[in-house]
Amino acid sequence: MSAYAAGIATLDALGLAAALRRREVSSPEATRAYLDRIDSYDGTIGAYLHVRADDALRDAEAAQRTLDAAAKDGSTPPPFCGVPVALKDNLCTKGTPTTCASRLLAGYVPPYDATAVERIAASGAVVLGKLNMDEFAMGSSNENSAVKPVRNPWDAARVPGGSSGGSAAAVAAGLAAFALGSDTGGSIRLPAAFCGVVGLKPTYGSVSRYGLVAFASSLDQIGPLARSVADAEAVFGLLAGRDPHDATTVDRPATAAAPRIVKGLRVGLPREFLTDAVQPEVRDAVRRAADWLAAEGAEVAECGLPAVEHWIPAYYVVSSAEASSNLARFDGVRYGNRAVGYESIAGMYMKTRSEGFGAEVKRRILLGTFVLSAGYHDAYYGSAQKARAHIRNGFDRVFADHDLLLGPVAPQTAFRLGEKTGDPIQMYLQDICTVGASLAGIPALSVPAGFDAQGLPIGLQLTGPAFAENTLFAAAGCIERAAGCRGRFPDLGAAASAAGAGR
Numbered sequence: 001m002s003a004y005a006a007g008i009a010t011l012d013a014l015g016l017a018a019a020l021r022r023r024e025v026s027s028p029e030a031t032r033a034y035l036d037r038i039d040s041y042d043g044t045i046g047a048y049l050h051v052r053a054d055d056a057l058r059d060a061e062a063a064q065r066t067l068d069a070a071a072k073d074g075s076t077p078p079p080f081c082g083v084p085v086a087l088k089d090n091l092c093t094k095g096t097p098t099t100c101a102s103r104l105l106a107g108y109v110p111p112y113d114a115t116a117v118e119r120i121a122a123s124g125a126v127v128l129g130k131l132n133m134d135e136f137a138m139g140s141s142n143e144n145s146a147v148k149p150v151r152n153p154w155d156a157a158r159v160p161g162g163s164s165g166g167s168a169a170a171v172a173a174g175l176a177a178f179a180l181g182s183d184t185g186g187s188i189r190l191p192a193a194f195c196g197v198v199g200l201k202p203t204y205g206s207v208s209r210y211g212l213v214a215f216a217s218s219l220d221q222i223g224p225l226a227r228s229v230a231d232a233e234a235v236f237g238l239l240a241g242r243d244p245h246d247a248t249t250v251d252r253p254a255t256a257a258a259p260r261i262v263k264g265l266r267v268g269l270p271r272e273f274l275t276d277a278v279q280p281e282v283r284d285a286v287r288r289a290a291d292w293l294a295a296e297g298a299e300v301a302e303c304g305l306p307a308v309e310h311w312i313p314a315y316y317v318v319s320s321a322e323a324s325s326n327l328a329r330f331d332g333v334r335y336g337n338r339a340v341g342y343e344s345i346a347g348m349y350m351k352t353r354s355e356g357f358g359a360e361v362k363r364r365i366l367l368g369t370f371v372l373s374a375g376y377h378d379a380y381y382g383s384a385q386k387a388r389a390h391i392r393n394g395f396d397r398v399f400a401d402h403d404l405l406l407g408p409v410a411p412q413t414a415f416r417l418g419e420k421t422g423d424p425i426q427m428y429l430q431d432i433c434t435v436g437a438s439l440a441g442i443p444a445l446s447v448p449a450g451f452d453a454q455g456l457p458i459g460l461q462l463t464g465p466a467f468a469e470n471t472l473f474a475a476a477g478c479i480e481r482a483a484g485c486r487g488r489f490p491d492l493g494a495a496a497s498a499a500g501a502g503r
């Protein structure tokens with residue numbers, strides 16, 4: 001390996017793509033460098049459920065042929081040609097296992113690629129493998145994976161956040177140049193914050209969900225986890241757009257081309273997220289970032305955000321209701337594993353689902369079935385839908401005189417493995433700052449903004465009105481430059497010894 005290849009994992013994906021085009025490194029060399037890092041470090045981190053070692057190298061050779069041909073004839077290769085990346089394991093990949101970190105889908109190999117996966121392939125990126133997650137994307141710490149937990153690269157005794165914990169940890173640890181995750185109530189933003197990477201939950205309908213194993217269809221969105229704001233923007237650009245396979249998708253409206261400058265942006269800091277319940281260093285980070293935006297000419301002021309108290313209850317009723325319906329398809333007939341030793345068809349369903357689903361997934365199915373059941377539907381599901389409309393209206397009112405909101409992603413930085421597994425409510429409260437944007441269908445981005453006294457990353461959330469991703473990228477770019485976190489990388493040797501001590 002050249003000296004250059006050894007430093008590859010510190011480049012962002014656009015930087016590596018440029019180095020590949022300049023022929024400073026080849027795609028097989030970059031891919032081997034990433035696979036070597038996975039070999040060395042993923043035993044500790046646990047980010048990967050499936051590594052496509054041979055297939056990735058074969059794809060890298062094909063990408064190199066494209067790069068060589070482009071260099072010869074002066075054409076432009078696809079934007080991420082030859083760049084090694086990875087995918088959350090709830091994105092269907094033709095010929096490669098897709099398990100949602102569930103026993104029920106162990107060994108399942110889809111017959112088609114998700115639209116997002118096709119678009120990543122069309123960008124020339126090389127897929128290294130599939131990433132660990134909370135089972136069926138239900139969780140906030142990645143501890144609900146039926147396979148293994150993921151450890152935070154900054155401190156292996158701590159969680160990476162969830163449910164896209166493998167995606168965030170892989171990008172932070174230099175085990176993929178960028179990753180795709182999914183976000184239903186915070187599953188891209190929370191792990192991005194805990195692991196110190198950039199994560200975007202796009203506007204609902206901007207990215208096709210075709211081939212994403214559904215959790216809660218009215219909330220699910222696919223998005224990037226990346227080492228820089230520029231990478232997140234470039235990956236979002238690849239993913240976004242109408243897809244005939246997903247009727248909820250739209251082409252980005254012309255307004256999406258809106259301002260890319262911070263000067264003049266009206267930024268609100270919701271008071272509801274600056275209370276004593278938030279770790280003081282996280283609150284300080286919000287105020288510091290507010291000053292950075294103000295220094296570039298933004299008008300920043302505290303504001304109120306209506307209906308915040310309804311976010312968590314509405315989210316857990318709506319998402320569980322949709323999950324109970326979506327997960328009905330896992331019946332032992334059409335997908336994944338079937339239990340052995342049953343006596344009737346009903347017994348087969350029961351045994352398959354009892355053995356296949358983990359405790360949290362069962363909790364959501366039971367909760368969702370209950371809130372939809374005759375006699376309770378209006379009181380629970382109906383009320384939650386009304387609360388959701390109220391929450392949307394609350395955002396509309398705030399965005400009438402604000403361009404974006406700035407606040408924490410979570411009440412505190414990454415917590416310890418096992419700290420919250422005994423109390424589902426404590427775990428659900430990790431989503432207190434993120435589920436609002438999900439219910440309203442609006443975009444929200446997590447950007448690294450510094451570290452706390454324990455050396456753990458602090459992520460801040462920027463939220464905007466529908467299709468305002470460009471405004472989020474502009475503000476996130478300002479915070480990224482001022483925070484200067486991009487030069488800092490976790491010490492994976494130290495992570496490994498902490499993991500040993502924590503076991």
Ligand code: GLN
Pocket residue numbers: 137138139140162163182183184185186187188215319431
């Ligand atoms: N933590 C939330 C939940 O468990 C969000 C998960 C997600 O966004 N997929 O439902």
